[in-house]
Amino acid sequence: MDHHRTWLADSVNLEEEARGDLLQPFCLQLEQKAHRRYQLLDTFDWSIWQQGEILLYNQTQGEGRSYELWQRGDFFSGTPSQVVPHSGQKHRFWWEFTSLAGSGLQKQLKRSCKLRALLELHPFELDQLRYAVKNEDQKSVAWLEQITLHGKSENQGVRRVLRLVPVRGYERELKKLQKKIQQAGFPLYDGALLEEHLIDSEKFPAQYQSKPSIVITEEDPVREVVLRYMRSLLSVSRENEAGIIDDLDIEFLHDYRVSLRRIRSIISLVSKIFSVEETRWLKKEFAAIGKKTNLLRDLDVYLLEQENYRALVPPVLSGGVDELFESLTLDRKRELSRVRRWLRSAGYRKRLEYMQQRLTGTAETLGTGVRSEQPVLQVASLEISKKFHKIGKLGNKIDSSTSDEEVHDLRLECKKLRYLLEFFGGLFAKKSLNKAVSVLKKLQDNLGRFNDLSVQQESLERFLQDHQQQQSTLSAAVGGLISALSREQREERMRVTENFALFYSPENRQLYAQMVDAGLVNKEVGKSASKGEQA
């Protein structure tokens, strides 16, 4: 918006008030009156909004429905960057924007939405009055617009502004008009109209974050910091329950599980902060909850691979791949209703509420351990340093003869290090942290693919065993898939040595040593990483 030409006009309506003398000697002539009905579409995590864009479904009567993509800063004062006419069933995923006109939009949505579904987050309406500001020759010297946003009902979340739009060559008149509006007592407005309307309507853009960020300082006692984390993570999990039950997209389950996994790992990565029995209880509880959705997640992942699998087998076997996926789709349906029932059950609800209550974490609820009161920086530095060193040791042993098992172990340790960096990253210099994460991520991606490929093979083998009596195209297709996957897996495996070498390079060791230096009480631990290299 043009800041010095937009005014807040919440209590005025040009249509009703005596607008006659507002701009004397100029007069106003109504040129256009528009009323639009919109639905704000975005993913659960507002990914389009966070890209600086707004996706709207224009459902104004008599205007032909359409999708409109706006740059956030242009909203109302400019024009949408994309308009795609659309009638019929609304699209839920980026890949459904298949119309020719929609290909540009599809590309943009693919980038922001990924696997996420578009949800109808908020319906709102926009009233626009456009007046020509006329001089004594009845020539327009500017446009005055009144823009009103409100929710479904006329008085919900009402936001109104006046906006002067200049006409070229009438700068002097524009200045006069600005002054007149100013003098009439309208305050200048430089806010974001839609955002304010949303907040008024209790819709908070981008409030959901799958990775909670909490503020920590070096001196905070570690037990308290960990509890804060666990509470945020558990509420992230719970925010996803409804989306899993409604099966909106598979990212709800994913985020639900990742949060639980983060909780489990923080418990085991930061030991001795609760009492021994309580720690054991926490681990057991969270493991049990997590397990309930393993199968559903596995099925989600397979179904995602559908296209890839198809590309892996020769066309003659594609019928077999179809059968495979039909069968998996059925399995998923069955599994989803099981998970749904479980999430809706009173037993589950009570159990989770109880956990949440325990995590409020007074000394009485979870007990204390010997490290409870240690400053978080000290504990974090020690754990990161130890983990880095441990990975170094494991990785150094890996050569072409090492078993896959050991590669998997390496993957698990890397994951733990990643969590540590995530949890405690806020304590370290941003630059070093980012560097550390990016090197680690490269190794992890490699190991992750390696692991995915072996998990997929195993499950296909299991599938073969379960469906032994079925016709040969299916088994041939699955057999073909397994061998293709195993080839890919060998290739991934070959890259591990190289990526590990980067991770455990003298440069990276130096980086970690510097990072943890301030927090280490026993400096020997930090150095042992460099000793590992000579061994």
Added chain:
Amino acid sequence: MKIVACYSIKGGVGKTATAINLAYAAAQDGLRTLICDLDPQGASSYYFRVRPSTKLKADTFFTRRDRLVRNIKGSDYPRLDILPANLAYRDFDQMLAGMKKSRLRLSQLLHSLSDEYDLVVLDCPPNITILSENIFHASDQVVVPVIPTTLSQRTFSQLLGFYKESNLKRKSLLPFFSMVEQRKRMHNEVRQDMRKAYKRFLQSEVPYSVDVENMGVTREPLLVTQPRSPAALAFTQLWRELKQRSNGVSQGELKGAKDGD
């Protein structure tokens, strides 16, 4: 950027009426359009309710792009701007006569606006002057309203003659019949004659109509006030035909390949 002039040696034939309606049609068609009122009388400025500017001096008009740009004003319609008339334009010829490359000045000036506009429409004063020679050089199309009378027939031959002498591209000269009255026998005869003699005549004909005269009262293009009136439809048709011609699809040109000009 394309430049279209509405020009005629004769006065009062409908140049201004054509210029403003063509400019409006083009802007509605999506082109960023500038109409330049080159006539010190300021008729098209009047129709757009813009007062003639007093600041611009004849000598700076051709030399100072920034001064010119500062005088451009937005019309009441999207994508359509206007450079209003200026009394100083009366001194154009005297001014131009003293300049080097005096016939190419306007072309240079207008092309300096090419990143702002897709089309410039020139509303020209009558007569042949150094300014009009500038106009001929600058314009991709010179649209000439011709009232179908024997007198107009003569002035049009004069114009053709001038083009020939001055070695100008006669292809860009596009006459059309203006203020046509079907009831008048002379109008019909002259039309037939002239079409036979000059193959590039535009097909569109603008009828004589009080609606056009009324523009003086409404001070808006006819296409705004009465878009479905016969004269308005004729202007729209004229715009379409010009567009086609500039894309090189011209029936006249196809037929008149061996046209002896």
